[in-house]
Amino acid sequence: MSVTLSAVDSLDSVLRAARADGRAALVGYLPAGFPSAEGAVAAARAMVEGGVDVIELGLPYSDPVMDGPVIQRAAAAALAGGATTETLFDSVAAVAETGVPVLCMTYWNPVERYGVRRFAERLAAAGGHGLVTPDLIPEEAAGAGWTEAATEHGLARVHLVAPSSSDSRVALTAAASSGFVYAASMMGVTGTGQAAGGAAADLVARVRATRDIPVCVGIGVSTRDQAAAIGRHADGVIVGAAFVRRLLEAETEAAGVDAVREFAADLAAGLRSSG
Amino acid sequence: MTTTLSSGYLEVVTEAFASGPAPDRAGHFGRFGGRFMPEALMSTLAELTAAYDHARQDALFHAEFAELLAGYAGRPSLLTDATRLSAGTGARLLLKREDLNHTGSHKINNVLGQALLARRMGKRRIIAETGAGQHGVATATACALLGLECVVYMGAEDTRRQALNVARMSVLGATVVPVEVGSRTLKDAINEALRDWVTNADTTHYLLGTAAGSHPFPAMVRDFHRVIGVEARRQVGDLCGGLPDAVVACVGGGSNAIGVFHPFLDDTGVRLYGMEAGGAGVHTDRHAASITGGSVGVLHGARTFLLQDEFGQTQESHSISAGLDYPAVGPEHAHLHDLGRVAYQPVTDDEAMAAFRLLSRSEGIIPAIESAHAVAGALRLAPVLAAELGREPVVLVCLSGRGDKDMATASEYFGLEGDR
Numbered sequence A: 001m002s003v004t005l006s007a008v009d010s011l012d013s014v015l016r017a018a019r020a021d022g023r024a025a026l027v028g029y030l031p032a033g034f035p036s037a038e039g040a041v042a043a044a045r046a047m048v049e050g051g052v053d054v055i056e057l058g059l060p061y062s063d064p065v066m067d068g069p070v071i072q073r074a075a076a077a078a079l080a081g082g083a084t085t086e087t088l089f090d091s092v093a094a095v096a097e098t099g100v101p102v103l104c105m106t107y108w109n110p111v112e113r114y115g116v117r118r119f120a121e122r123l124a125a126a127g128g129h130g131l132v133t134p135d136l137i138p139e140e141a142a143g144a145g146w147t148e149a150a151t152e153h154g155l156a157r158v159h160l161v162a163p164s165s166s167d168s169r170v171a172l173t174a175a176a177s178s179g180f181v182y183a184a185s186m187m188g189v190t191g192t193g194q195a196a197g198g199a200a201a202d203l204v205a206r207v208r209a210t211r212d213i214p215v216c217v218g219i220g221v222s223t224r225d226q227a228a229a230i231g232r233h234a235d236g237v238i239v240g241a242a243f244v245r246r247l248l249e250a251e252t253e254a255a256g257v258d259a260v261r262e263f264a265a266d267l268a269a270g271l272r273s274s275g
Numbered sequence B: 001m002t003t004t005l006s007s008g009y010l011e012v013v014t015e016a017f018a019s020g021p022a023p024d025r026a027g028h029f030g031r032f033g034g035r036f037m038p039e040a041l042m043s044t045l046a047e048l049t050a051a052y053d054h055a056r057q058d059a060l061f062h063a064e065f066a067e068l069l070a071g072y073a074g075r076p077s078l079l080t081d082a083t084r085l086s087a088g089t090g091a092r093l094l095l096k097r098e099d100l101n102h103t104g105s106h107k108i109n110n111v112l113g114q115a116l117l118a119r120r121m122g123k124r125r126i127i128a129e130t131g132a133g134q135h136g137v138a139t140a141t142a143c144a145l146l147g148l149e150c151v152v153y154m155g156a157e158d159t160r161r162q163a164l165n166v167a168r169m170s171v172l173g174a175t176v177v178p179v180e181v182g183s184r185t186l187k188d189a190i191n192e193a194l195r196d197w198v199t200n201a202d203t204t205h206y207l208l209g210t211a212a213g214s215h216p217f218p219a220m221v222r223d224f225h226r227v228i229g230v231e232a233r234r235q236v237g238d239l240c241g242g243l244p245d246a247v248v249a250c251v252g253g254g255s256n257a258i259g260v261f262h263p264f265l266d267d268t269g270v271r272l273y274g275m276e277a278g279g280a281g282v283h284t285d286r287h288a289a290s291i292t293g294g295s296v297g298v299l300h301g302a303r304t305f306l307l308q309d310e311f312g313q314t315q316e317s318h319s320i321s322a323g324l325d326y327p328a329v330g331p332e333h334a335h336l337h338d339l340g341r342v343a344y345q346p347v348t349d350d351e352a353m354a355a356f357r358l359l360s361r362s363e364g365i366i367p368a369i370e371s372a373h374a375v376a377g378a379l380r381l382a383p384v385l386a387a388e389l390g391r392e393p394v395v396l397v398c399l400s401g402r403g404d405k406d407m408a409t410a411s412e413y414f415g416l417e418g419d420r
């Protein structure tokens, strides 16, 4: 546990630097292995070129209950193309070369199957900064050994809060998280584009009232204007399905990567102008 | 609605709700169970847990539930002494006739309980998943009775295989939504129902059809089905003057099995056997035997046994019976396996179909193919138990449902076998 806290620290400093800059950080999500292992890495690099501050790489999973049709399709394609947990680690390592913090977003079972300690060790070794865990609440994280393994490897434990979370659950989740807290902008799954600015701002304030930890807002953010509006009240804005949709709709992988870069630049400009 | 039966039946219901301390407050059965669900559902799950904890201790709820079970579902279900089926097996096989319930299976018990609870919570919209359609039909039935809106998610593959049940649900006023994603079967229908629930939790109750998933479902669904075991324990006593030597049930998600086993858990002399769907054999990749052929992981909100690859991706299950075709199992079964209290064994498609035909022709009872797995298991165990005990053992078999829905599958199976 001596020098290993650097991953959480560098994530934290990126988020705080954006705040000092008077804007929200831009967090971009893509599933590893989609449209191909290389394509996902190229798209993540394009996001960084476009101005994304933090990358979230998803580990494709067979039963993604928090995802709408767009990310479901991409994850299924990645799995059909042979993506595995090893693909994720390779992709994390490749994207980490850009110098931006790279998190992994994953449903819990693949972590448990890989071995919680072994997963943490491999993610840290690949240069990853932590895990976003949409179906792992803090209580189960402790029992499953994730809290301990993450601490040992200096990885961020990003748990979610939702508009429906009680104040006591918001406090418990904020206390158990490190790096940042992920605030769901709305009740629902990814990819609907229906983020509600008011509810998000309210939830961010409820987290901040319990603890000084960065709060990033995601789920349902699909346009520059939405990102800008939400960014006024949050430390970061997370965009996923809207990127994935551009890859799905592109004629070629290269065209998809270009579309991702352009969209990232557009979102980043929106966040700067709203700051 | 009044019946003469319900006052006597109230006692059964009250005993059923006295289910003891497990799980712990967070929903763990030993190392299994829990709440591996999105935070967005936590307040809803807490609300449901509180409503259920209150209802199970509320005399008014007991009375409402007893009224529906006795006056509508047709409980208590019969216990049939299957003498012609038993002949030559070395055992006395007693059939717990859940096939005689309204809508044709045990599923109605849980559905009536949860629908009553939903109404109490002020939720007017019910969503459910269904594989074979039995749970969907039962849910549509309860919603029609209680005046609730009903949406049933069903894998697109299954809507084609089970067209009759799709029609039944429509007649009952439910909306059936075919699920076109993933493997287009039961597990994907559950995923889609969960996505709906995350979005509409305010107004909607997710009426899960088996004793699996996140806390409080495994305990709540179990308790609604405990009437099966409570009744059977009394009926066997009346008939044989004691306890059965063994209880056998089929295990998909595990609701009929946990319902019939649970009141016998403390009776150490009663052996309990759960029959999983062995499909083409647990040594192949075409089966649905989560405990005997799977490994520990997390799916649909609970830590349990499931079918998965080396990276934790859920594998598709296979069974000739759609109701057992699910790649996981309720967490309490995983725990009872850990404890060694229940023995879980696979029964293949062929063994189940042989039992299906034998029961039909020896007793004039056409079982659901799911239930035929329990019958097959009991037939296999009968001589073993007889030899071990040195006498004719009394074996209670849970006949979870009737086979009308399975006619197409059965005629295809026996047709292919050239034996009709």
Ligand SMILES: Cc1ncc(COP(=O)(O)O)c(C=O)c1O
Pocket (backbone or CB within 6 Å): B105, B106, B107, B131, B132, B133, B134, B135, B209, B210, B211, B250, B251, B252, B253, B254, B255, B256, B257, B322, B323, B324, B368, B370, B371, B400, B401, B402
């Ligand atoms: C008649 C019957 N038995 C058994 C099952 C399996 O479910 P469970 O294991 O929850 O009892 C089903 C499910 O559809 C069924 O219809």
